[in-house]
Amino acid sequence: MSSQYLTQLEEPQTPPYFPAEMAEGLYADLARFLTPLLIEIDTRIDKRLVRTMLQTVMVILTFRDRVNGLLLSEMGGYLETPDRAPAGTKRLSRL
Template sequence: MHKAFLQNNDIKSSKSRLSLLLLHKLDLYLSEVQLSLDSVLDKRLVRTFYDLIVAILLNRHNPMGLLLSELGGYICGFAHAPAGTKRISNLLRSKKWTSTIINNFLFSQTRKRLASLVKQGKRILMLWDDSRLEKAESWFLEGLCSVESSKAKRLTRIKKGYYSPPSKRICVPGYHWTCTLLLALGESVSVCQMSWWTTRGKYKEYGRNIMFRMLEKLQKQVGKGILHVLDRGYANE
């Protein structure tokens, strides 16, 4: 029993040290964007931003989405979930900041990492990717457009005993997503640029315009030395 107790204590101590290390690394990573937010937002909202990032990293995984009320519980404790939800809502609705701060932060991190990879003599790759966020049950969210459902594709594949799949593609409400990712051999992937966009309404966009603006920014602020990798879907653009 004594030996098991010591082993459990060692495990708990190890997990505690790892948690502190991860929080320290996250603090360093977010320091630049927190400084930018400090100049335009109340300190309490900046703290909420940090807490929100931690909560998402700890609790987000593919099968489960996170509701605003759940996130409120994670950052303030479930006894005070409404207060936490209000804090997140105040952060997201604040007109004192925009997504440009996040975009500039990601691009700044990319430039620093590029300089480091060049010094190491690594071959730098820029991966282009696109996807969509399906909001199949949503109707009234701002900017929703029609996106082809990849989930519906999987569910309607021909299976034994079921031979009549839909003849046309299935579309649901959602958003389009385009992203550029930086990596090199033996290195982890990091986000360079990312954009959610729609093909309808006030914020209507065209995929080729999004791609051109991303490419133009890379060309002006980074220049040569990057090998761009694109799949066949980009050929038509």
């Protein structure tokens, strides 16, 4: 066979990515974006509630959709493990 009919292997159109690394990067970007707000809140309320605030914003951005919304008890389940959802809901109510 002639070499004129051989085709070259093409590069994949999307580069390979690692979901865990991408999630960590997005979380770090979100924390960096909210840093001025978190610093201001930290001077006024408990440090544990500041962490809850950051996690709450992350949960809202991750799990909310237009059709169903997001209930407080659902958010508590996402902050903690599903079997500890009431504890997460209590953290949100304190915030």
